[in-house]
Amino acid sequence: EAQVTQNPRYLITVTGKKLTVTCSQNMNHEYMSWYRQDPGLGLRQIYYSMNVEVTDKGDVPEGYKVSRKEKRNFPLILESPSPNQTSLYFCASSLVSSSYNEQFFGPGTRLTVL
């Protein structure tokens, strides 16, 4: 089944404790992206990647790191989480043949930073 998977689905942590949210897709998509969703703000792009070893900042990259060492994986790293990073996080992937390619979303990761 074609899908984007994220782990963990739920995470409660404390300020300053490094964490990684994994994202993997099995559709051979070049493009992968991370978003955070907050009430009243919709989804905001954190980072995206057009291909292996190519990453770019979205609108809210501060406090986050990403890496794209393999085509299928795009982990999101929070080196020192803070309470304002409490949010619902989505990973997405798509082809890059055109800007019209739909993005396929993972199920989301709900993160709480105490």
Added chain:
Amino acid sequence: AQKITQTQPGMFVQEKEAVTLDCTYDTSDPSYGLFWYKQPSSGEMIFLIYQGSYDQQNATEGRYSLNFQKARKSANLVISASQLGDSAMYFCAMREGTGGFKTIFGAGTRLFVKA
């Protein structure tokens, strides 16, 4: 700069009636794609429909159609014959065609379908 505006935080519609969800956008890129996603209460993001900036015809997908008015920079979603299962959050999104496919979303419209 890219911008997406959804001016309706919440809307009600009677079952079986049509409803229009508004979306306006701003971009200087001549090549872009416009998307609508549905997010039910379970939380997943479901792709509904897209419109390309060079497409001449308005996109349709089953009960969903996109009213694309390029000069006015609007891309409204029309849902015909609303069903109770259409109650959800709806997001408009834009992806520019040059410069790396950066994507922005609107704040969303919550749709309530009444029986």
